[in-house]
Amino acid sequence: MKNFFQHIKFKYDIETCITLKHYSKEKQKLAKQKQRLIYLLTCRDYGLTPKHLTNTTIKLSQLFTTQRILNQVSKIEQKLHTKILNLEITQTNLTIKTIEKNIIHTNNKIKSILNEYEYKTFTTKQTYLFNSITAKTKLTHSSKIDKLKEKLVNQIGITFNEEWFVNKTDIEFPNEVKWLLSLGNKFALPITSTNFSPIHIIADIEQAIQSIEDDSEKDVSRSKIANKISDYKRRFKNTQKERFILKVHKTTTQFLNNHKNTIIVTKADKGNKTVIMYKKDYFDKMNTLLEDKNTYKTIRVDPxxxxxxxxxxxxxxxxxxxxxxxxxxxxxxxxxxxxxxxxxxxxxxxxxxxxxxxxxxxxxxxxxxxxxxxxxxxxxxxxxxxxxxxxxxxxxxxxxxxxxxxxxxxxxxxxxxxxxxxxxxxxxxxxxxxxxxxxxxxxxxxxxxxxxxxxxxxxxxxxxxxxxxxxxxxxxxxxxxxxxxxxxxxxxxxxxxxxxxxxxxxxxxxxxxxxxxxxxxxxxxxxxxxxxxxxxxxxxxxxxxxxxxxxxxxxxxxxxxxxxxxxxxxYAKETASGRMINFHSNQPTKQKINTAQNFINKVLDLSDKRFETDNIRKIKTILKLNDYPNYIINNLFKSRTEKLKTNLNNNNNNNTITKSNNNTKKFFSVPYVPKLTDNRSLHQIIQKENISFAHKSNFTLKPIFTNTKSKIQKQQQHNVVYEIKCNGKKNENCDLVYIGQTKRNLATRLAEHEADIRKHKETTGLSQHITTSGHTVDFKNVTILDRERKLNTRLTLESLRIQQQIKRTMNTKEDTDSIKQSYAVAI
Structure with a gap:
């Protein structure tokens, strides 16, 4: 390249040589800035704090000694780091745009000076140099990212147990992908603005509200839940740990999508482990099983x-x-x-x-x-x-x-x-x-x-x-x-x-x-x-x-x-993994504590006292593998000891009086959203002692595990809320939709809609609209909006979906009588 510049200097002039060198430096700078942008974006996605930002505020914590103040300083530092990181990303984007403009301008200038051979020789060399610097910078930043991830993982308290991840393929899985899949398909993901569904929360809570006898109390509870959801949506923000888990989930989903035609992700028959195997191997083994003519035979039609x-x-x-x-x-x-x-x-x-x-x-x-x-x-x-x-x-x-x-x-x-x-x-x-x-x-x-x-x-x-x-x-x-x-x-x-x-x-x-x-x-x-x-x-x-x-x-x-x-x-079999509800799973802390406490009680109550020391060691190892913090594990053992002492004292006290509660509690299942649907928040909304809530997790890792069951076709789906679009007619578009629900197979309900239209029966908003307008219905592209087994919840979902699209639904007033206007602000 040195001889090339001498050639250019000799053939043209020093200014041309300077222009070429400026182009080369800008290209190198662009390569570094683009990789820097990727590095900063990765840090933000994973909730990582780059070391250069940590160093800028490291002296702040040295000014204080009180733990309470240090905790506040730490929160301020985190907010400051996030803001500066966002500014750095913005600045890097602007820098890249400026460099790219300079490169385009310089490139045009060079192209007008050099002949075709000289231009091609120069740009080819610059492209090679650009790729070389990109690869080198990428390697450096990848190393930094890995170290920051490791630091954050240790800080959060995440443990990766390789025994929970059984890979029976030759495909190399990234460590973070292996970690997430090893947690199993029941691991609950953090709530995000994407998967947060006010409609489903309202539909479940509405069932509890309907059990209240007083109508004015019902309306007050509905207003409270609507306002609470609206406020939650405004204030919602993921923690650093949640951002890390969500980014790993995104990476895992992308990785599995790249291999979806090759592998299946499933669970082991015994031992509660995640297994990766080739799809071809799976189907070969299943078909071999079904070739046993003494046990199975094929039948021509579905009976x-x-x-x-x-x-x-x-x-x-x-x-x-x-x-x-x-x-x-x-x-x-x-x-x-x-x-x-x-x-x-x-x-x-x-x-x-x-x-x-x-x-x-x-x-x-x-x-x-x-x-x-x-x-x-x-x-x-x-x-x-x-x-x-x-x-x-x-x-x-x-x-x-x-x-x-x-x-x-x-x-x-x-x-x-x-x-x-x-x-x-x-x-x-x-x-x-x-x-x-x-x-x-x-x-x-x-x-x-x-x-x-x-x-x-x-x-x-x-x-x-x-x-x-x-x-x-x-x-x-x-x-x-x-x-x-x-x-x-x-x-x-x-x-x-x-x-x-x-x-x-x-x-x-x-x-x-x-x-x-x-x-x-x-x-x-x-x-x-x-x-x-x-x-x-x-x-x-x-x-x-x-x-x-x-x-x-x-x-x-x-x-x-x-x-x-x-x-x-x-006794635990050799195949047993020890995997249970993970402490980082987005489920109520009480559920996790109860799971751990029941495990402790079961092991120690089943065992003779002479095995207690060894079993306590085993229990602690298993709980730590499931990311339970040391202080919680110690508190659980302390709680057990105190409870045993209390029970012993009560047994020795003949005057102990047992109080019985004759109030029968009604339990309602609701999705778990921290600070919105936890028990404390819900009881502030519905202030009834006889109503209690059981939490469920709607957003787990299950969708990224392979569904090896035969797919149920859309027409065979049942217990659904569905949407039908109007096709309009020639030279007349129609944007209206009909929303309905059915317990039966969707095909059965759609056949009834078709019959109503054919016979001009105006029994639903759909048949009324088609009969009066002369439009046609798009029965082939019906959308399933929700799947819900409980009738009352399904009816509420139907009403909320209608309310959600109130300006474009053809549903009649009778369809929407159960809509509660107080929810409109929340959905």
């Missing part, structure tokens, strides 16, 4: 609508014959069913990453009927063997002592649900008809028909746009299947114990949780008992686990034998 009609016919017959009342009839009636959808969860603890098939059976044709039948036959489930949890097992074992020749074992059924024959299930249920008939008015023949309908006819599912029938076993996901499994295993154990007693074999103790059996038996009888269990049915087979080193894991207990006595310790 859902036919089964829905059969379900409703059966329910109507039950009502007509007065076997059920009208309330039960309405509950069991199905109007918006969908096919069960199969998906798989990876078993990361097994070689080859096999998938566990799971059927999502909510809203299938027989779902409600199966639940109803399940509650009836639940009465024949034996209480002799079944336990609800580890505490109940401890209670049953409290008087048991072990002999030297006793051994603790656990039996586990291999794939229980898919191996129970339908005929065997029905046979065992009807065998107990003398008990069942006391809990239902339905006669035996009709009850048999219902059982066959729920267990045989509805044993199908959808996967990857294809439909399959499960030819053997209980329907996966059907709410009736777990109860049937309990009944089968109860009968199996009854038969086994009866046979063992005949040949002189006694089992000292036996208990069952679903398909896991815990038993204390004689060492010499192990093989005989296992063989007898496996003889019940060739498809229902057991594996056995013997005690090792005088202990056996069962549920979340490690059961020890010591001097012929049984003692317990908390």
């Amino acid at each position: 859902t609508q036919k089964l829905q009609a059969t379900n409703n016919t059966l329910v109507n017959e039950l009502f007509k014959n007065e076997y059920i009342d009208r309330f039960q009839k309405n509950k069991l009636h199905c109007s918006a069913s969908i096919a069960p959808r199969l998906y798989g969860l990876p078993k990361i603890h097994k070689p080859g990453l096999p998938l566990r098939p799971i059927s999502s059976s909510m809203n299938v044709p027989c779902y409600s009927l199966s639940k109803y039948i399940g509650t009836v036959i639940r009465n024949i489930v034996s209480e002799n063997y079944n336990i609800k949890n580890s505490f109940q097992l401890q209670e049953k074992l409290k008087d048991i002592t072990l002999d030297d020749d006793d051994v603790m074992v656990s039996f586990d059924v291999i794939s229980l649900f898919t191996n129970i024959p339908t005929y065997l299930a029905i046979k065992n249920i009807l065998k107990e008809w003398n008990i069942i008939k006391d809990h239902t008015k339905i006669p035996k023949t009709k009850f048999l028909k219902l059982l066959e309908f729920c267990l045989r006819d509805n044993n199908y599912f959808q996967f990857d746009e294809k439909f399959y029938s499960q030819t053997y076993g209980m329907p996966m996901g059907n709410p009736l299947s777990p109860t049937v499994a309990d009944i089968i295993l109860d009968n199996l154990l009854d038969d086994t114990i009866e046979h063992l007693n005949k040949i002189g074999i006694k089992m000292k103790f036996i208990a069952k949780y679903v398909d896991d059996i815990f038993a204390i038996i004689k060492l010499k009888d192990i093989d005989t008992i296992l063989n007898q269990l496996n003889s019940y049915h060739n498809k229902i087979q057991f594996t056995i686990e013997n005690e090792h080193n005088n202990s056996l894991p069962y549920l979340d207990l490690l059961i020890h034998r010591e001097n012929n006595q049984i003692i317990y310790n908390w």
